[in-house]
Every structure is written in C-alpha cells, then in structure tokens.
Amino acid sequence: MARKKFIAGNWKMNTTPAEGIALAREIVTQAKNISDVDIAICPPYTHLAAIGEIIKDSPIKLGAQDVHWEPKGAFTGKISAAMLGAAGVTYVIIGHSEQRTYFHETDVSVNKKIKAALGGGLLPIVCIGETLEERNSGKMEGVLKTQITGGFAGIAKNDALKCTIAYEPVWAIGTGVNASPEQANQAHIFIRSIFSSLYDVQFAQAVRIQYGGSMKPDNAKQLLQQSDVDGGLIGGASLKAADFMGIVIPR
Numbered sequence: 001m002a003r004k005k006f007i008a009g010n011w012k013m014n015t016t017p018a019e020g021i022a023l024a025r026e027i028v029t030q031a032k033n034i035s036d037v038d039i040a041i042c043p044p045y046t047h048l049a050a051i052g053e054i055i056k057d058s059p060i061k062l063g064a065q066d067v068h069w070e071p072k073g074a075f076t077g078k079i080s081a082a083m084l085g086a087a088g089v090t091y092v093i094i095g096h097s098e099q100r101t102y103f104h105e106t107d108v109s110v111n112k113k114i115k116a117a118l119g120g121g122l123l124p125i126v127c128i129g130e131t132l133e134e135r136n137s138g139k140m141e142g143v144l145k146t147q148i149t150g151g152f153a154g155i156a157k158n159d160a161l162k163c164t165i166a167y168e169p170v171w172a173i174g175t176g177v178n179a180s181p182e183q184a185n186q187a188h189i190f191i192r193s194i195f196s197s198l199y200d201v202q203f204a205q206a207v208r209i210q211y212g213g214s215m216k217p218d219n220a221k222q223l224l225q226q227s228d229v230d231g232g233l234i235g236g237a238s239l240k241a242a243d244f245m246g247i248v249i250p251r
C-alpha cells in the first residue's frame with residue numbers, strides 16, 4: 001500500500017498572531033486544491049483557535065507543538081490533549097529535539113505524551129534523531145532504537161498506527177545542512193526495521209516517516225523521491241507560504 005505523503009510546518013516560537021493568521025490565509029489560498037498530500041501547520045498555542053477557523057474548510061489540518069501528559073490540574077504553563085482537541089487540533093508534535101535539548105524531554109515523557117495525545121483523539125508526530133557526535137561515533141542506530149522502544153513502550157499496534165514518525169537528525173535542524181537523500185532514506189529504512197521487530201512488518205511498511213532538518217524547496221524533491229521518505233517536518237521554510245508550498249509541491 002502506497003503511503004500518502006505528509007508535509008507539516010513546525011512554526012516553533014515564531015510569528016505574532018496577526019502574522020500567523022496572514023500566513024495561514026496564504027497557505028489556504030495556495031493549497032486549496034491539493035488532495036494527494038496531507039498538509040498540517042503547527043503554530044504557537046496562542047494562534048490555534050483563530051487559525052483553526054481559517055483552515056476549517058480547507059485540506060489543511062491544525063497541529064500543536066507539544067502537549068502535557070496529565071489531563072488537568074496544577075501544571076502551570078502546560079496544555080492538555082483535551083484543550084488542544086477543543087481548539088481544533090488534529091496533530092501534535094511530540095519529542096522534538098528542541099524539547100529534548102532545552103526542556104528535559106526524555107523517552108519516558110515522550111511515551112506519556114503519546115499516550116495522552118492518543119487518549120485525547122490527537123494524532124502524534126513523534127520526533128527522533130541523533131546528534132552529530134552520535135552519528136560520527138557509530139551510535140546512530142542505537143540512539144534511534146532507544147528513542148523508538150522507549151517512546152512506544154506499552155503502546156498497542158493499533159494505537160501506534162495513528163502516529164507519524166519524524167526522523168530529524170539534530171545536526172540538520174536549523175543549520176542549513178540537510179541529510180543527503182541517501183542518508184535520510186537509510187535512516188528511514190533502519191527505523192522501519194525497528195518497528196518491524198516492535199510490531200510487525202505490516203506496521204513497518206504502513207507507518208509514515210517524515211524527514212526533518214533544513215528541508216526547503218530546492219532539496220525537497222530529491223528527499224521526497226526516496227523510497228522510504230514519506231514527507232517532511234518543516235521548520236524555517238514553513239514560515240513563508242511560497243517556500244512551504246514549494247515543498248508540498250516540489251519542483
């Protein structure tokens with residue numbers, strides 16, 4: 001079964017609400033007839049409800065950039081899966097390397113967040129990836145395996161099928177240095193082999209794996225042509241409608 005491509009824009013901590021609304025409007029205009037690629041935009045929390053209104057009759061889905069694992073209570077600064085769902089959110093990014101590096105995200109918290117997101121009816125985009133040091137010292141495969149087995153511990157196959165994986169080598173994020181198409185594809189094939197042991201070969205073939213890390217219009221086509229690259233998680237290039245759409249429809 002062919003995997004439908006999925007391009008998601010991770011706006012990170014960028015844009016004011018007004019700028020975000022303008023960007024969402026431009027993307028809606030440019031993407032209105034696209035049905036062969038799944039598209040999501042993940043603005044900051046403060047923009048979600050307003051942008052949800054703008055995209056509601058378009059093919060574009062709304063994503064959030066994180067979620068807390070508890071359903072409610074005294075967790076200052078956190079947002080629950082139910083709150084995101086009520087704001088019109090479909091997808092949620094979990095385990096982004098910036099969360100792992102700056103905000104103490106671990107495979108244990110990733111696991112709790114995936115469970116909470118699924119429990120709240122959201123579709124997780126689960127980020128994994130190695131640092132340059134890990135890659136250069138031959139640890140890439142071990143790191144990816146640990147992130148996957150820890151992140152998906154105790155999650156049944158049917159639930160895991162609702163997840164997208166984003167392979168984002170840390171050294172490629174925001175650096176302008178993307179993984180080569182071959183490097184990305186090899187990592188994706190390895191990731192499928194881990195899922196094949198964790199669940200089964202059908203799962204490994206069905207799960208969508210996005211590539212993320214300095215993907216832009218001029219390298220998107222080659223990356224997306226790889227056998228095992230099913231889309232992209234786009235940071236910097238998702239902040240301009242023309243660049244984002246140049247990845248959705250690569251030339």
Ligand code: PGA
Binds near residue numbers: 215233
């Ligand atoms: P980048 O970010 O496209 O700016 O490298 C990707 C990401 O962090 O998701």
